[in-house]
């Protein structure tokens with residue numbers, strides 16, 4: 001049994017972490033920290049935890065959490081983690097950051113795209129970009145885990161086999177992605193009110209979305225050359241789910257068989273990736289840690305269209321964070337995550 005803390009336990013990602021960890025046999029939820037609700041019961045904020053966990057929320061001090069826990073998850077707005085995580089904290093506990101502070105390898109790139117200061121450049125080199133299906137070996141034994149973003153998890157995993165195996169023109173990648181509104185967090189924002197979102201769909205962050213450098217960083221490492229991508233997210237009126245439809249020109253002399261083999265070689269043994277024969281839908285992965293991936297070659301345009309679907313709060317955040325904890329501590333990788341969607 002290890003002791004687990006969550007700072008930001010009252011947010012959407014934090015509450016999803018609680019839900020998953022309550023079904024994990026190797027952990028004890030020890031410290032649930034909140035900025036606004038310290039001293040209140042968790043069930044005052046989220047009544048659906050009645051009869052599952054009876055706990056009073058602690059403050060949001062990572063110092064206190066790290067004194068009490070073996071691992072601390074941070075589910076906080078960007079740019080707080082880089083302020084509060086220190087080498088001293090990492091001597092006491094493993095930190096799994098669900099935000100973006102340690103995902104990008106360069107402070108300058110972070111500050112350019114996030115338009116805010118990064119407070120701990122030194123720790124960037126010890127953080128591991130923790131997409132298990134690609135970086136599993138480096139996650140084992142890591143002390144600082146940079147949990148990938150939601151759009152990025154879906155986009156990178158959907159395109160990785162094509163990029164890694166040099167099957168597509170690397171300057172031709174277009175990613176059209178959609179997200180449910182939990183992706184924007186629980187904080188009050190006019191643009192996320194029911195009446196603003198319902199019965200409508202809109203693109204946002206064109207050319208400037210902060211997940212662009214993360215996707216480019218990881219696909220460039222896979223290709224071993226610098227890649228730029230066109231990425232446009234859309235907000236859709238549903239609570240959960242991300243769907244990424246990715247387009248790229250197929251290189252001359254690449255066959256459909258090559259594409260199939262690339263996906264099989266990359267993912268055949270991966271527990272949480274389903275290479276599906278149906279077109280993915282967000283409802284098929286809702287509540288699960290699965291990534292559903294489907295691809296089709298269009299001989300008329302010589303493009304491949306690859307579609308990925310995840311639950312943004314699970315494989316896109318809390319589920320992947322628990323998968324990473326399982327790898328770091330040597331638990332079964334699917335412990336706590338063995339669930340599928342329902343109707």
Ligand SMILES: NC(=O)C1=CN([C@@H]2O[C@H](COP(=O)(O)OP(=O)(O)OC[C@H]3O[C@@H](n4cnc5c(N)ncnc54)[C@H](OP(=O)(O)O)[C@@H]3O)[C@@H](O)[C@H]2O)C=CC1
Pocket residue numbers: 007008009010011012013014034035036037038060074075076077078080098099100148149150182183184185186187312313316317
């Ligand atoms: N939602 C998603 O689909 C995904 C989210 N993430 C990342 O996870 C992190 C959390 O996201 P999400 O749960 O959606 O966000 P929410 O807005 O739902 O929750 C944010 C949490 O952070 C706490 N908080 C807010 N401001 C401060 C502050 N100044 N100091 C300390 N704590 C603060 C809040 O505490 P309190 O409630 O007490 O005020 C709350 O618990 C973000 O970095 C996000 O980018 C990553 C992938 C997907």
Ligand SMILES: CC(=O)N[C@@H](CCC(=O)OP(=O)(O)O)C(=O)O
Pocket residue numbers: 098099100148149150151179180181182183184185211233235
């Ligand atoms: C719908 C929505 O607003 N989604 C958020 C991304 C989700 C998120 O929280 O960002 P990280 O994955 O980087 O942590 C956005 O576009 O800013």
